[in-house]
Amino acid sequence: MSDTLKRNIPISLPSMGQEELDAIREPILSGWITQGPKVKEFEQMFAARHEVKHALAVSNCTTALHLALIAVGIGPGDEVIIPAFTWVATANAVIYCGATPVFVDIDPVTFNIDPIKLREKITTRTKAIIPVHLFGLCADVDLIKEIAPQIKIIEDGACAAGAALNEKPAGSLGEIGCFSFHPRKSITTGEGGMLTTNNDELAERLNRLRNHGASISEEERHKGPKPYILPEFDVVGYNYRMTDLQGAIGVAQLKKLDAFIEEREWWAGFYNDVFAKIPWLRTPVYGDKYRHGWQSYVLFLNEETAPIKRNVLMEHLQQNGVSTRPGTHAVHMLGYYSSTFGIKPSDFPGAYAANEYSMSIPLHNKMTEADYNYVADLICSL
Template structure:
């Protein structure tokens, strides 16, 4: 069998994106401007929200949301123990305390029952991560929370996803998306905040631009160029460039096609690998939902697998197939382990997902032969 070289993920960009950057480059408007505004408008419409604010990353987007909510020292924010570290980091940036909740091994998403056990009078929000493109169980989560505790969506992996017919980004008080190259659509680095809350959007809009009362575009196009904005908030420089906005606008137009292709090949994987009892397939969404398939993350059953997960990954790598752990258990990372005195067994679901999840290649630059090769290699490892 011919050895192939298959990346875990590759951005799907080309001449359309290249040509889209010409206008910002020729007009000289390179910082946040008309292309970002157009991208924000289109993204808000696609995800069914009133406001979309482009940022430098999903991390800065989440940080903006928490600061705009007034979260700070003495406050607690519940986050899943199995997620990318940024979900917890943004809470620490605010001087608040991240409180971890365990995850469901089947979905890798936050466990509402464990969230219920973590709520205290200091709980100010819960960050629900739609991990790998599967929306968290928002109804079950809302049912265990007091009415005054809002849900923030970490929708880094979930552009185009939906829960019971409602798009990701419109399911909580606010959400943050990522456009990192491993996501379904990309602007290189970049993120987006979405919300239907007018007041929160106004504050976040100022915060991302140093706390300025008006944007650079408004100031430059206004009738009084000698005026500088007021700065009544301590803000940040979290603005997206117009080069990125131009690329994002093109990528967004391809989002549904990208997801449809990934759905097709996710179904192929599920059928072709069904006979491997030791390799658990990713969970599908409930009726009315849509998985964004940012990644195809399996679970290697340590009791029945022919080899440990890491050995399987090493053997696939030898055959040219890139894999990755799903993500990490944040409570096992040195900073959080040492600062908060957390033990591995405090969150057994997250611990097990950390040890046993395995993402296999799924992206829009793979061929039919690539997918078939991945399946053949996994079957051979099992023999």
């Protein structure tokens, strides 16, 4: 596995090519570049792949979370349970609605919300739970439903396109699913997001909310026989739409999703085998009921037995051309949330440990065999 040449391996890199270039020709040449037929095609494909009745494209996953919470009626005075270890957008979306995020610690092995600890945080004000499918591994939504059968579940599937739990795709497990197409995700539209649901009423509400609250879409209005008709606006909505340029790229990317995941899964297995020899590193752990989406490959470093601190290791890898990142952050330790809610780092020990000792290493579809060998060599040589 040796490679004497120093490399430059980013933590992630979008995998795009001629298909994406060809895809954007149609909206560019047609002149229809805002939300239109290409977004609709992307939505239909995404719904079919994730086995849901409805998929609605939006500007990013944060806006998807915001709309999902509004659609199920979240507002001031309500509580929404979220994991303490996630990207800040999960919590921010709750704040946007005037509601209160209630943090729950994670399972230190999976990095996902601990369903048993979740039980302790349910009150009469709990109106929704946002399980996060972190790094592409679905949270145990089935167990969460058993514990809290009457509470709405909004899936934060930002990392989980193509993932599944008990052969049910992410996005079909709760009332609404929310996905991201940020460049660090397995498929990307630059920025962009998607909402999924099997509920017709919620789909109609979400469709209006993403488009200023309009009763009909721009495409319907402009292509209809009565050009003087303007939509009705019975609700206050938002401009959270996706463009047809993004939709066209999304169609091309979605066709590659399963091949992307299959390739990432193979190299994740390679990493698992190599790092199994290192007692102070824990590789990703999950059971047979999961299909991992492998948005990221995240290690956990045991600093009590490791010959090197996590941050020192990350600096060493960076100096040798390998980008890394902490898995994500413990939201309860961030300035706004810590000061506003009076939370101490030690209040959620699992999230605190993940914040301090997790490390994401490169895993993406632009890497070569030599790249993977180089990353493994650097870590194994310590």
